[in-house]
Amino acid sequence: MKEDFLYYLWKFQKFDSECLRTSEAEPLQIISTGAQNNLSGPDFFNAHLIISGIKWAGNVEMHLKSSDWYLHNHETDPAYDNVILHVVWEHDENIFRRDRSLIPVFELKNIVDYSMIAKYRHLLESRHNSINCEDSFSELSSFEIDHWFERLYFERLERKSELIFAVLQRSNNDWNRACMILLFRAFGLNINGEYFSNMAENLSYSLVAKLGGNQFSLEALFLGYSNLIHGADQYSKELLTEFEFLKHKFNIPLIDSKPEFFRLRPDNFPTIRLAQLASLYAQRPSFFSGIIAAKDFNEIKFLFITEVSAHWKTHYNFDKSHNSRSKKLSNSFLELLVINFVIPLKFAFSKSSGEPASSLYEIVTSLKAEKNSITRLYNSLRPGTVKNALESQAVLELKKNYCSKCRCLHCELGATLLRNSVKYV
Template identity: 45%
Template sequence: MKEDFLHYIWKFKKFDTLNLKTSNGEEITIVNVGQYLELAGPDFFNAQIVIGDQKWAGNVEIHLKSSDWYMHHHERDAAYENVILHVVWEHDTEIYRSNNTEIPVLELKKQVDSVTIADYLSLITPKSWIFCEKQLKNIDDFTLKNWQERLFFERLERKSKPIYELLQQTNNDWEAVLFCLLAKNFGLNTNGEIFLKIAQSIPFSIIRKESFEIENLEALLLGNTGLLDSVKEDIYFKDLKFRYFYLLHKYQLENRIIEPVQFFKHRPDNFPTIRLSQLANLYYSQKNLFSKISTSGPVQNIYEAFDVSASNYWQNHYQFDKESPKKKKKLSKSFIDLIIINTIIPLQFAYAKSQGKEISEDLIQLLNEVAPEKNAIMDKFSSFGIKSKNAFETQSLLQLKNEYCNKSRCLECGIGMELLKKS
């Protein structure tokens, strides 16, 4: 038995509400269970309850045992002085306020039917992957869609936090924030944090000034990874190295090797040399990129803005001094989709919020036009009957799995709640 189950029982009155009595035998009538706060302090705020002949308005605290009141030191906390009813699964001791008045106790153990308990235990019993995997196919589309929308915006709220942190670090320069976010996403999981540090190590004002010469942009990005610090005979390498140290002197930058980038286990098209060249070419070809992607519009506009390739040198190279068969290394549609999902949508959300604008429907519509993500989590959901048609749905399911299923938050989940209601 867990406390969140008791919260669910109380919130939805999943117990015999007739003939309720306190531990001292006084009759209880519930007028209003109160508002479930999920914050510090009592669990339910502003409840209305009749105890005996007296109607009370105040807070309700819920515990597994009455003695938990003292284990949690509520007797020392003024926030609990206005508790009018202590709801517990098992009553094992009397509870008193600081003025020595006794707090009425309602024991639920004998008020909840065995079917409700069995359904709850069935839901939270570990399965092969998630608790409700055998029941997922029974969820109606209306419930699923509404819950997915809530999950999607929860995920955006989480993703927007580092955006606001970057905004503070860049003196509210949204273009600089976009540059940092794109750098992180161009680095993917392996090099993402390193690419972010590289972007942060170069003032964006310099990126703006040097965006008219692609070689200078490449020199700055590759140089700050340490990839230009060795000695090679390659002419292009020597040119970039000369430019890099010239730019260091020109802008009085420190020659900092943040940490080595990773080539290992990457497909060649994801090598850091290729991704950094593509990032440089993006800022060479697209001036004022933030203004072009900060507001909602057709997804095709984004695909066109990100229609860039690595520089000519990299068409037949993946690393310096090592020639390879010629191949035009453009950003693929699937890679741009990742940029839309992980950079553009969160940035649009954060920017609109900072401007006091509501663009929820626009964001959903945009991701409805983006192909669903392919990964092991989506494959599992699909095997249990939840198939995603677009990136909006896959993002929602990732939030569901990571923040609810993995943390056993079934009684805070729209699907878990609906399954218990049906049963």
């Protein structure tokens, strides 16, 4: 058993609340359990209690055993001087404040329903194949799941917005520059995302804006900076000549590394993605304003209508040619961009500017769910659980930050399963 379980029991008063008494047999009445503290210091602040008819306001500390008070050296810490109640699973020793006054103890083990304890142990102490609630996940109602998934999705957006604000700070609060860095990262996907974003940080937005309208120059800049230009054909020579000119004119710093091709499908080769970015910024240097103004997926899709230059219609790299084919952005890639770049950017800008971003929910729920091992897992536990992009993003957050970390008591679904096991509430 972990102290998290005690926090849950106390916060939601999941115990027989009739005739509560301290370990000294003093009558106890809980007016307010207080606010949970996730930092250092007592576990709950500003609780309001009545003990033996006397009203108390102060902090509450929790341990599995009351003797843990001394194990954690609280008797010497002034932060614990205002503790008015020590809530424990098992009372094994009287504890005192620094001034040697006795702290009332409230023992839980004999007033918690056995079904809740059994459910807790099954969730957190039994061995499972995938997630702790795998055999009871299907018991949850659609309302409970939908409500929690919506919270999880916006929790995920909040976390992503922190990363965006870090990029914005490095960009001297220039949203256009931050947008470019984040867009390059999104185009690089997992394998080349960091490389692409570092490239965008080193190539200033002002330079890209100056070259706006010139697809050839932007292509030379992006491919040349990435050390990807090679070959004996005329186009390669022209690109390299253009990059050498740009490098000297704008004092562009050089790097030795290259982006990865390994394990990538041809459509995701860095040559193709950089050629597409060159086309996008040639058409629309102020890409950020268009993204913020877009109200639905069709308007966003219009922003990304682009086509690579003639050379890249017949090449995936500089070595071999193929029959001419379109290299427009696919619908599946566009949806990934909307999920991982457009919506988080719009959400972060809304937070920063105070302007509402009311269309985000409609946009994300209009997109198909992502297909991966995690979405397949939750759909196998409860068919139809993950139907759209909001829900697929929610289960990614759920798996990473709750299920994999056994944070069942911090999860609304885990708390619901525990709550449903109790006879009295």
